Amino acid sequence: MTEIDLLADADARARRFVAANDTRRVFPDAAALAALAGFDEPLTDSGRPEAETLAMLDELGSPAAVAGNGPRYFGFVVGASLPVAAAAERMVLAWDQSASTPLGAPGGAAIEAVAGRWLLDILQLPSESAVGFGTSASACGLTCITAARRRLLAQAGWDFDRKGLAGAPEIRAVVSDVAHVTMIKALRVLGFGTDNLVVAETDSNGRIDPAKLPPLDARTILCLQAGEVNTGAFDPFAQIIPRAKAAGAWVHVDGAFGLWARASDRLRWLTEGVDQADSWTTDGHKWLNTPYDCAMAIVRDAEALAGAMTSDAAYSSAGADAQKNLTLEFSRRARGVAIWAALRSLGRAGVAELVERCVGHAQRIGASLEEAGYDVLNDVVLNQVLFRAGSDAETAAIREAAAASGEIWFGGTVWRGRPASRISVSSWRTRDEHVELAIATLRQLKAMQPGDARDT
Numbered sequence: 068m069t070e071i072d073l074l075a076d077a078d079a080r081a082r083r084f085v086a087a088n089d090t091r092r093v094f095p096d097a098a099a100l101a102a103l104a105g106f107d108e109p110l111t112d113s114g115r116p117e118a119e120t121l122a123m124l125d126e127l128g129s130p131a132a133v134a135g136n137g138p139r140y141f142g143f144v145v146g147a148s149l150p151v152a153a154a155a156e157r158m159v160l161a162w163d164q165s166a167s168t169p170l171g172a173p174g175g176a177a178i179e180a181v182a183g184r185w186l187l188d189i190l191q192l193p194s195e196s197a198v199g200f201g202t203s204a205s206a207c208g209l210t211c212i213t214a215a216r217r218r219l220l221a222q223a224g225w226d227f228d229r230k231g232l233a234g235a236p237e238i239r240a241v242v243s244d245v246a247h248v249t250m251i252k253a254l255r256v257l258g259f260g261t262d263n264l265v266v267a268e269t270d271s272n273g274r275i276d277p278a279k280l281p282p283l284d285a286r287t288i289l290c291l292q293a294g295e296v297n298t299g300a301f302d303p304f305a306q307i308i309p310r311a312k313a314a315g316a317w318v319h320v321d322g323a324f325g326l327w328a329r330a331s332d333r334l335r336w337l338t339e340g341v342d343q344a345d346s347w348t349t350d351g352h353k354w355l356n357t358p359y360d361c362a363m364a365i366v367r368d369a370e371a372l373a374g375a376m377t378s379d380a381a382y383s384s385a386g387a388d389a390q391k392n393l394t395l396e397f398s399r400r401a402r403g404v405a406i407w408a409a410l411r412s413l414g415r416a417g418v419a420e421l422v423e424r425c426v427g428h429a430q431r432i433g434a435s436l437e438e439a440g441y442d443v444l445n446d447v448v449l450n451q452v453l454f455r456a457g458s459d460a461e462t463a464a465i466r467e468a469a470a471a472s473g474e475i476w477f478g479g480t481v482w483r484g485r486p487a488s489r490i491s492v493s494s495w496r497t498r499d500e501h502v503e504l505a506i507a508t509l510r511q512l513k514a515m516q517p518g519d520a521r522d523t
């Protein structure tokens with residue numbers, strides 16, 4: 068098979084897969100999962116045919132795919148790839164360039180520069196900020212915290228690059244009691260030590276209580292959150308950030324999905340004051356609906372990010388704005404191209420409409436679940452609905468039955484020490500009819516549960 072025939076076969080298979088997105092089971096059935104054992108074959112010496120390899124990938128892999136790209140997937144906050152973003156990604160794969168610097172990928176660098184500018188525009192963040200396009204909010208959060216600590220140490224007269232941390236002044240990190248696990252992971256990986264984290268208490272919706280904000284100073288990194296993963300809540304930035312800045316602290320905001328509320332005139336109030344922070348992370352692959360491995364580290368002080376992330380070498384030298392000098396990656400594809408394609412085709416109004424539609428769906432689901440007798444535990448301000456169905460056993464049984472139906476899928480969590488379920492709406496594909504189906508399924512499952520035994 069020629070290269071072109073093989074790519075055409077892959078494309079035909081991918082098109083068939085995507086065409087079935089509306090109808091496929093959301094979570095694969097047991098037979099499809101069992102068939103994955105077919106991949107478990109020994110590595111051969113001589114290799115196997117390319118066409119057969121591709122066919123196997125599709126025939127075993129596709130039926131076992133979770134339909135995260137479908138309209139009835141309400142798990143996590145995963146979005147579905149916008150057609151134009153997925154198509155742009157296909158072009159980037161065809162180019163197959165290392166977009167570390169403009170030398171390796173002139174087009175990638177030019178497009179990512181525009182994508183960064185548009186991102187700051189639509190999120191209404193300071194226009195002087197540097198934007199690194201990394202793999203994930205996990206990696207970009209780690210990147211921002213690295214830049215933050217290095218900058219605070221420099222202000223304390225300590226050269227972190229040369230001396231490292233041994234004997235350095237202590238930099239503390241303050242996180243909320245519902246900080247995302249990847250924020251904690253970044254701090255752990257960077258050596259802050261989970262025992263040393265200072266924890267700020269939050270209210271019933273998961274927002275830091277400004278009255279209980281721990282003391283802050285010029286050796287503190289304060290990590291705030293735009294969009295808590297269970298409730299969708301936002302820390303009260305306008306009340307907290309000016310105090311932190313007056314104390315000399317660095318403020319970082321994890322806005323993996325919630326920062327996109329800023330694209331909407333109706334929702335932006337939720338994020339009021341967030342633009343006063345020093346750094347932000349957000350994902351493309353969640354609410355902007357780009358393909359995976361697409362996120363942004365945004366740092367107001369561009370030099371602080373470039374200073375921390377530089378990987379300039381004699382054989383590969385570029386400006387401070389080259390992506391390899393703003394991210395953890397050295398070899399990389401131009402992941403900002405998918406962002407560019409999404410923003411270019413949607414425009415400001417299209418992004419606002421996508422975000423507002425998802426929030427509307429979530430609010431409709433929240434209100435309907437309450438009517439159906441569920442306990443909705445959060446204020447549905449964004450795209451997250453956190454709920455329980457009476458007892459813990461009933462909550463779990465309903466979630467399992469919903470997954471087994473193949474019609475919808477959503478995940479479980481623990482909120483304030485008790486099991487709960489969470490529905491996220493973040494896909495451009497999810498329309499009213501899918502929301503109605505989710506509501507009808509949950510209504511029916513609630514009615515089928517024996518009694519209303521509540522744990523206390």
Ligand SMILES: *Cc1c(COP(=O)(O)O)cnc(C)c1O
Nearest residue numbers: 203204205247249296321323350
């Ligand atoms: C998903 C998420 C992250 C991590 O993002 P990845 O891109 O999956 O690494 C961080 N914070 C919040 C609030 C999230 O929802």
